[in-house]
Amino acid sequence: MDVRNCRKCGRIFNYIAGPHICPACAEKMEEDFQKVKQYxxxxxxxxxxxxxTACEVDVGQIKQWLREERLTLSSAEGAELVCESCGxxxxxxxxxxxxxxxxxxxxxxSVAKPKLPPQPEKKESSGNKMRFLGR
Ligand SMILES: [Zn+2]
Ligand SMILES: [Zn+2]
Incomplete structure (x- = not known):
């Protein structure tokens, strides 16, 4: 049996999979998520x-849901998130x-690029044409 401490409330619980939070906190988090989504x-x-503030949920938690694309705000300014590439x-x-x-x-x-450089055209061997014609 795998017993862990819940990261949120510190209670010991039987760990199965996923984040290190107890079933009670996981349920609470799901409730919070639904509440925020609804709000x-x-x-x-x-x-x-x-x-x-309105949902009594941690700002960091909401940002995490946004990063995970579980939530989307209607205005980018309200989201207070920035593109990791261009800001x-x-x-x-x-x-x-x-x-x-x-x-x-x-x-x-990178997929469309050919992997090999174009092959130079093979020059025809002129050996056959150089036969001695004075036979
Ligand atoms: Zn807990
Ligand atoms: Zn960008």
Whole structure:
């Protein structure tokens, strides 16, 4: 049996898989998530901090959900997240739309590139044409 301490409440629990939090805290977190999701749906123009305060949920927790793309805010400014590539405000995930495109385009380019340099055309052996004609 794998016994761990819950990272949130410190209680000992039988660890099975996933994050190191006890079933009670996992359930609480799921409740918080649903609450936040609902709140964002009803109050689309709130910032992360306002949402966190209203739902009594940790700001860091909401940001984590946004990074995981479980949540999306309707306004990038409210999300207080920035693209990890260009620093532009984004609503969820790690990259803005353009950088996401660039990343997939970059992948496409490297796939489309031929792996071998073009083969030089083989010169026909002229050996056959150089027969002695004075037979
Ligand atoms: Zn716990
Ligand atoms: Zn970007």
């Amino acid at each position: 964002i749906r009803e109050n689309p123009n709130m910032t992360i901090v306002e949402t966190a 532009k405000p984004i609503m969820s995930g790690r990259f803005c739309e353009e950088c996401k495109k660039d990343v997939s385009k970059g992948l496409m380019d």
